[in-house]
Amino acid sequence: MLHATGLTKRYGSTTALAGLDLTVGAGEIVGLIGHNGAGKTTFVEITAGLTRPDAGTVQIAGVDAVRRPAAARRHLGLAPQHLALYPSATVRQNLTVFGGLAGLRRRALRAAVDDVATATGLAGVLDRAVGLLSGGQQRRAQTATALLHRPAVLLLDEPTVGADPQTRQAMLAVVRQRADAGAAVCYTTHYLPELDELGATLAVLRAGRVIARGSRDELLTGLPGELLLGYADGTERRISSTDPRAALAAAVTDPARTAGLSTVDIRRPSLDDLYHALSREAHHVAA
Numbered sequence: 001m002l003h004a005t006g007l008t009k010r011y012g013s014t015t016a017l018a019g020l021d022l023t024v025g026a027g028e029i030v031g032l033i034g035h036n037g038a039g040k041t042t043f044v045e046i047t048a049g050l051t052r053p054d055a056g057t058v059q060i061a062g063v064d065a066v067r068r069p070a071a072a073r074r075h076l077g078l079a080p081q082h083l084a085l086y087p088s089a090t091v092r093q094n095l096t097v098f099g100g101l102a103g104l105r106r107r108a109l110r111a112a113v114d115d116v117a118t119a120t121g122l123a124g125v126l127d128r129a130v131g132l133l134s135g136g137q138q139r140r141a142q143t144a145t146a147l148l149h150r151p152a153v154l155l156l157d158e159p160t161v162g163a164d165p166q167t168r169q170a171m172l173a174v175v176r177q178r179a180d181a182g183a184a185v186c187y188t189t190h191y192l193p194e195l196d197e198l199g200a201t202l203a204v205l206r207a208g209r210v211i212a213r214g215s216r217d218e219l220l221t222g223l224p225g226e227l228l229l230g231y232a233d234g235t236e237r238r239i240s241s242t243d244p245r246a247a248l249a250a251a252v253t254d255p256a257r258t259a260g261l262s263t264v265d266i267r268r269p270s271l272d273d274l275y276h277a278l279s280r281e282a283h284h285v286a287a
């Protein structure tokens with residue numbers, strides 16, 4: 001499992017992490033979400049031993065990732081946000097190199113490459129150069145490198161960016177399988193429905209700290225959604241409500257609102273609503 005406490009990191013006058021605490025248990029998928037600049041990538045880089053924190057600790061499967069990064073990395077599968085593959089080498093060659101670095105040898109390595117290629121839908125392009133693949137296939141190849149040695153902890157930084165719906169489904173399925181097999185998965189994304197599909201809990205990062213942690217329902221319940229009423233003359237009426245269905249029931253019995261009504265839409269609370277609510281709370285606490 002993954003256990004981070006009090007992580008702090010400054011770049012000059014910028015505070016990237018301000019005392020981040022996060023635990024991801026075995027078999028759990030945690031969606032790490034937050035606006036651009038919230039500190040997600042810095043957290044990923046520190047956990048992978050690519051950057052040192054100013055203070056705080058990270059443990060991966062019980063190994064101190066700050067003091068013993070090489071030992072900790074053996075238990076970690078990392079898919080970074082930016083592609084880090086050899087473009088002129090084939091998918092098979094790339095996977096073989098990464099599997100070898102993770103300690104796999106000979107038959108076990110060949111079997112792992114085939115298994116992971118199948119799971120990520122890359123079996124048909126194993127012998128093609130990575131640089132000649134589509135953007136979605138390249139991202140799949142990047143994620144595949146993280147899965148090869150069946151690590152205890154998976155750190156996936158926006159793995160489905162640029163993926164088509166079919167690829168996305170295949171990737172989500174393989175992540176879910178790994179969690180079911182006991183991996184602790186930390187998954188950063190800007191796309192909330194994906195976390196619903198994964199059955200992930202959420203950790204909301206803001207200004208370098210986890211400011212909310214829980215299931216989507218726990219975090220979004222009680223936030224206002226919207227009822228959108230569209231009229232034949234092109235006008236629209238928006239009704240903000242914590243219970244848009246009840247607002248709809250009330251609206252349809254009101255002749256003033258139903259005359260000329262042509263479309264009805266219900267918008268559930270979104271991540272942005274959550275960020276706004278949490279910002280308001282933070283201002284409240286500060287005031």
Ligand SMILES: Nc1ncnc2c1ncn2[C@@H]1O[C@H](COP(=O)(O)OP(=O)(O)OP(=O)(O)O)[C@@H](O)[C@H]1O
Nearest residue numbers: 011014015016034035036037038039040041042043
């Ligand atoms: N190498 C660096 N040098 C200077 N500042 C940095 C560096 N890396 C990150 N930062 C700053 O630290 C803060 C956190 O950045 P980080 O990349 O961790 O955010 P993020 O949540 O991953 O954002 P995004 O969603 O855009 O990927 C930002 O203000 C960023 O500008």
